[in-house]
Amino acid sequence: MTTVFKAFKHTKLFKHCISNHLYKSTAAIPNPPYKVLFFGSDKFALVCLQKLYQDLLSPEHPIVSRLEVVYLPQSKGQELAVQKFAQKAKLPIHEWKQIQNVEEFDVGVVVSFGKLIPRSLIKSFPCKMINVHGSLLPALRGAAPIARAIEAGHKETGVTVIQIKPSHFDHGKVLAQSKPVTISDQTFAFETYEKLATIGAELCIEVLTDLPSKLANAREQDQSGVTQAPRLTLNDTLINFQTMTSTDIWNKYRAFGDQKYFLLRCMFQEQMVKLAEIKQCSESQARVVAEDALPGQVFFHVPTKTLITKCKSGYIGCTKLIIQSKVILAQDFKNGYLQRELKKGKTVFFTACEPIKTTAKQTS
Structure with a gap:
């Protein structure tokens, strides 16, 4: 440490600079209550808004002294x-995009x-913007983390709250993360959806409640664990x-x-078939399948009134x-x-559909 700096550090100017820096780094984020501007659309967001x-x-308004809501214009299926x-x-x-008086709010949720x-817009909030995401980030970044977790056969998931980062979805620093939530092979998305929303x-x-501390101790996401959870489209429903x-x-x-919009699809004699109710296949049901059956070949189990279809491996039922x-x-x-086909001596097959040209539909 130089003699000049030693002398400077005892001056009023030095003490003012240090004091001002500490104020900006710690005291700049006040304790609650906050004026909150909420951005959301669906039932997952609704639980948080409530x-x-x-x-x-x-x-007492311990956390929220003012609450207003930003919504998206109505679109098909939203x-x-x-x-x-x-x-x-x-x-x-x-x-959305017609927000007024943003500068009056402390934090965006x-x-x-x-x-x-x-x-x-992010910079307009003195206490930052935070995002509640339905996965254990950095896993499953994207619009459909819950559906993609179950589709991929994950055994657990959770919720992460991050500080919003400009120009990227779900890349911000982690402020808090839930304990893992178990997903069994019988768990449906709507069950996980409700649990994670709460x-x-x-x-x-x-x-x-503890925003200044959470922001001060936020941690970067581990890039080695990044996976994606893109929006669902009708092409995700196609079965081969x-x-x-x-x-x-x-x-x-x-x-x-x-879900009605996302029923699984295949083809039967050049007609699209939607499988509205699917069941796992039991050992007794699997016995109706011929030993030389090919993938896609369809059989019928009389006692349970279920169609049984041979897959690449295993069998799936449809009622x-x-x-x-x-x-x-x-x-x-x-x-x-x-x-009708069996009487003609023919076998019956469900075959794959051609890709569907459609716009993407978002889900949580």
Whole structure:
């Protein structure tokens, strides 16, 4: 340390500089309550908004002193849960890209919003913007972390709250993370969705309660663990029995195939078939399948009235289908289509669909 610096460090100017630096690095983020601007769309986001609203209504306002909502314009298939709740609760609402008076808010909270937040908007919040994401980041970055976790056969997932980083989805520093949540091979996405929504809301409150400390101790994501969870499209619903195992198909069904828009699809005699109700195949059901059966070949198990289809490995059951926009039971398919072909001495196959040209549809 030089003689000049030793002398300077005892001056009033030096002490002022140090004091000012400490203020900006620590005291710049005040303790709650905060004026919160909430960005969200679906039921996953709604649970968090309801939690913030409960705090707003409490006499002490320990965390939220003001709450307003940013919503996305309505589009086909989009949930409007957040917008509807805000209107019913008489919370002020702002349409995306028509937000007013952002400078009046302390912190932005983003949950299942699906839009990249501009750098200028992020910088408008003196207490930063945070995002509640439905995975244990850096795993499953993207629009559909819950569905993709189940589709991939993951055994656990969770929730992460991060500080929003400009120009990227789900890349920000980690502020808090839940304990792992178990996913069994019988767990459906809607069950995990509901569980993680509740955990996410509680984690959001935890972060806002101690925001200065959470921001000061935020950690970077481990880039070695990054995986992606892209938006779902109709092409994700296409089934190929020659390349997919029974586990692959069952996981897709649990992940999104039980939803009306995302029913799993294959072909039968140049007609698209939607598999509306899929079941795992038992040992007794598998016995109806011929030993020399090929992937995609269809059989019928009489006691359970279930269509049994040979997969790349294993077998999958189906009890309800949609053909030509008509819902039919497996029994009806057997009495009509299946028996007609068998009487001709033909075998019946479900084959793969051609890729579908469609716009992407987002899910959580």
